[in-house]
Amino acid sequence: MANPALQIAGLASSILGWIGTIAVTVMPQWRVTAFTPTSANLVTAQDFWEGIWMQCVFQMTGQQQCKMYDSLLSLSPDMQAARGLMCVACAMGFFALIITVVGMQCTHCVENERTKAYIAISGGVMFLTTALLLLIPICWTANAIIRDFYDPTLGQERKRELGAALYIGWASAFCLVAGGALLTCSCPPKDTYQPVRSAHPLSQPKMTVQPRRTVTSPSYSMREFV
Template identity: 45%
Template sequence: MVNTGMQLISFTCAVTGWIMAIAVTALPQWKVSAFIGNNILTSEIKWEGIWMNCIYQTTGHMQCKTYDSMLALPPDIQAARALMCLAIFMGWLSCTVSCCGMKCTTCAGDDRRAKAGIALAGGILFILTGLCVLIPVSWTANTVVRDFYNPNVPIMHKRELGQAIYLGWAAAVILMISGTVLSSTCPLMERGGRYRRGYIGRSFANSPATAPDPPKPITSSSLPMREYV
């Protein structure tokens, strides 16, 4: 039988990763100020996200401003906007599909084959959601590191990795691992159209073989009349 507890754990972790991806999309801490060289003014910290940039002061005040033009944004930010929005939509779709394919739900009735296919599709969607989160986060991190070590970039424009980057990496890993586990809980088809142990408690291949019928004894009543001649 399918481990219902494993399905519930993997689904819960996947939903947690999806919520983390939503938080990453909204947070402005993708890039933070780098205090190096002559840039030692720590009373203000600048945050840059994919939707806005903020200035946080040590007094507790924070001012945020959305970007004026989308076309003026660098390619990594534009790609991050599209992919993170796609990840949020795919995460919602993954949750809906996975709920229908889980063994503890009544969706699809008693059709075990349909529920197995739905569970597999939900797991694959979670994996794709994790990839949609991983790509923009890693791209932005590569841009930050490259500009940080580029001597042609002014010190005041250098940035460091923000908290949203690390949270995005964690969300991507959780989504992909949970999707893999959720996909592995569905039965695979064997040759000849028979199921392995999974949603069906017993496989046809493991059923005990029936003994052949014993031969019937030959009696005089079973012989034709010509045998007496």
């Protein structure tokens, strides 16, 4: 039998991870860099933010300008794959949330307890799949940033650092894994069959007594032996 407290804790952790997944998808701080231009005409420090949908320039004076990417093909392969995987992860988390709520022990959408347990397990597996879809673009982008940062052939203006969106993505993936693991612990109840016995004497099966047969030995007369 599933523990309702574990299911509620798993659902809360999964919802937190799903909200973090949506936040990571729309945040532009995937790749960030901060430097001070050395030119005499430019004396304002700037931060460059690059996300999967837009690129922003944040100045220390408080001005911020964001621009959507003109073409998808102009992005790096990791950023192109991140768009599709993050959208699929957000949709997967939404359907996993609906399925999990249907299979919760505290809801009455389904009356059969065994069926509800299987539905909750399915929701937990979908949350684990969402965490995998989230980790792939996050780790891929982080690997590309670290590789380019230590590449001596790239100029300083092209090097980027890990943004806040990547750290939020790792934390969201951890919440999704923890929530999915708790939901998959919703084991279905075992089918136990015990025959019902009544104490009333009339309800007991009647036993038929077979009549006792008497064996008679044959009688012999003395004349037969003479």
